[in-house]
Amino acid sequence: MVAKTQEPFFQGSTGKNSRGVLRIVILCLIAGAAIASRLFSVIRFESIIHEFDPWFNFRATKYLVSHGFYDFWDWFDDRTWHPLGRVTGGTLYPGLMVTSGVIYHALRALTIPVDIRNICVLLAPAFSGLTAFATYLFTNEMSTSPSAGLLAAIFMGIAPGYISRSVAGSYDNEAIAIFLLVFTFYLWIKAIKLGSAFWGALCALFYGYMVSAWGGYVFITNLIPLHVFVLVCMGRFSPRVYVSYCTWYALGTLASMQIPFVGFLPIRSSEHMSALGVFGLLQLVGFVEFVRSGVPSKQFATLLKGFVLAVFAISFGGLVLLTVSGVIAPWTGRFYSLWDTGYAKIHIPIIASVSEHQPTAWPAYFFDLNLLIWLFPAGVYLCFLKLADEQVFVVVYAILASYFSGVMVRLMLTLTPIVCVAAALVLSNILDTYLTFKSPGESTQATATEGATNGATKKAAKQEELRSMRQPLIGIYAAFSKISVVTAMTTYLLIFVLHCTWVTSNAYSSPSVVLASRMPDGSQHIIDDYREAYQWLRQNTKEDAKIMSWWDYGYQIGGMADRPTLVDNNTWNNTHIATVGKAMSSREEVSYPIMRQHEVDYVLVVFGGLLGYSGDDINKFLWMVRIAEGIWPDEVKERNFFTERGEYRVDEGATQTMKDSLMYKMSYYNYNSLFPPGQAQDRVRNVKMPEVGPVLNTVEEAFTSENWIIRIYKVKDLDNVGRDHASAASFDRGNKKKKTTKKRGPKVLRVE
């Protein structure tokens, strides 16, 4: 490796100050680019919250802003999980809401009253600017090259892998979590380089902030101990490692335990045991190092080493024993499924049902990271060449994050920072090598050889000793090769910018609340059924009317329609979700008592058959069946929803169970009336619907949105005269046979 640390530009003629100014200007421009590239959706559509999860965060933030911090901390939300409610203060990560609450009040104090919604929408872009800056700092710790940090900052600013989770309107935990992740790592590297307790404490504070913001803090909790463990195994234990890690662990663990949702987990769960184990190991190693410094005997030193290994093995065994005996909670399903990738699909269908929890395909890497992904391995290789403590961190992070991103699409997000850093290290190395105008002269080579041959002075002796380590002087001499390589790299970088902008604009900037389509003349046509239906619910139903829907829409109903729901996206009670799944997938006679028991007033289904909107409830229906089957295996059977030949059909050939299920009936109720007779067509499944549509007895249609995407049904009250709904409905339809049969049915004894 050629050590080219001097700045290619602005050397000599202009001073350090102008370089500093340039640096600040570049960083500001990067922050501007990071923010601007996230605003596509706000400019194209409007400033609203996207997706599903952010709606809850938004609702919680509104609660925080209007009720104050203490009420928010003890908030018992009785408008979700209807009969149960949710202790919100103890089941969320409050960092995101508190951050935007603080910003809100700070802006008020500056007499800039901004609506809380706008703060929530624009929080992610603002923090992406900070992320770029944190990446700059982090990379500067890795490399002496002046350009590496700036390159990493711009990569991080516009890489689609990060943009995908942080466009304007995506008010999710990741919005601030990635900034905190990178900044915590920066502080950690700083701490371990300097061996300073101050930086360790700062790292612990930001780690605490990270814990309050995102469940992904477990990644940090395992990565930092792994880094330290690798350092110890490499024989790189030093007092600096001890100081920084122990400060971080002691303070960081206490900080993380302040969050009610985390509570005692750092002591009790397996995910945090590596940090505790490494903490214990460092105490041992530190103690042994201390004793060894006072003991001359070599045998004794080896004895101590054996002692360390023995204690480590024993405590590891104890940890395993405690986990097996149940004192320490085993891995939660969500984390366990990262190791055993088939686990979720078999045991916890609700984890497998989320599309983000699928393995990543190869094109996704290129799509999200473009040229960075093929510079990434080279960057890791460069770190191997100069293996100081911080480079070990990059290597460990890279390996761990690449594995996790391969297992789960969603974890591409934690891979992106390290890819940006590694790619920036490579690129800066290339540019530093090829961008020097001055060719490496003969004179330096001459002095080097001269010094080596003379061998009389002490310096020469040292060089003599390191002869094997000395490298021949490598350099680029020809201007042509310099220019061509630099041109190629610049072209790649420009293409990278184009790619990022294109991906952001086309793939990641659509609010899932409004669906955009194009008219034949190219003008935009907005399909706004979601908000139409939610607004209808908000205006035309009682304040406490309970809405039953599949859990995907729970947060949106709570946020936009402001009505209590049975289940929502926080899937903490699997049985309750299975109850809804059972109600949706059973016959009406079975579902109706379930809905009565849960005081359901309205049922909401999403149906995309008319428009060709594929994310509708019929396509999600099998997951409802599966989740319900997990709890009631003899009442709901997935097999019954398939035809004899194992097909999942909704047309004429659908099974009777399918046709009888509440979901099917509600989706296709009255659908035939839209078409000429016999020509009803489902545009998602691409099948012709049967001639006669389903009949609903226990619910009645209350609202159907313009494009039939959202259909809302009102649950009927009990019959006045005590008949069951089926016979009451058939009586109303006049299905009663004209000729009454005299024959009496079998009577049963009347019991008072």
Next chain:
Amino acid sequence: MAPKKNAAAAAPVAPPTTQIPSTTTTIPSSTPVKIPSRPSSQNQSPQEVAIGIWQNYLDKTPQRTKLIDVFMSFLVVVGVLQFVYCILAGNYPFNAFLSGFSATVGQFVLTASLRIQTNEDNKAEFNSVSPERAFADYVFGSLILHFFCVNFIN
């Protein structure tokens, strides 16, 4: 005599290969102290080794570091007492136990860090941390620690 010679020969060679400065400074100073005790028995009994370490410690440690060590051993005693009480009486207010216990552990660790940073032998490791800076860091860390503990004990 042979093993001693080996050890003595190994000592000068060791510093260039292992670049830990602490060993380079301690080994020359410790060998004269240890030489009288070693020829007495070729393989020392653990007791002798322990006494040797203790003597070595008393001789070489500055007064301030000893003070730190006394504080650390006090913390260990407090921590052990708390733990024993937790075992005896049960851990019902678990947060109270945790905050008390982790206060001692955290303070021990912070004090150990201070001890390491102010140690003369480690000067090369911490070239950016002066003893005063180390003490200020120590105060900063302890303040945070105690804030969290007081907050957590309810």
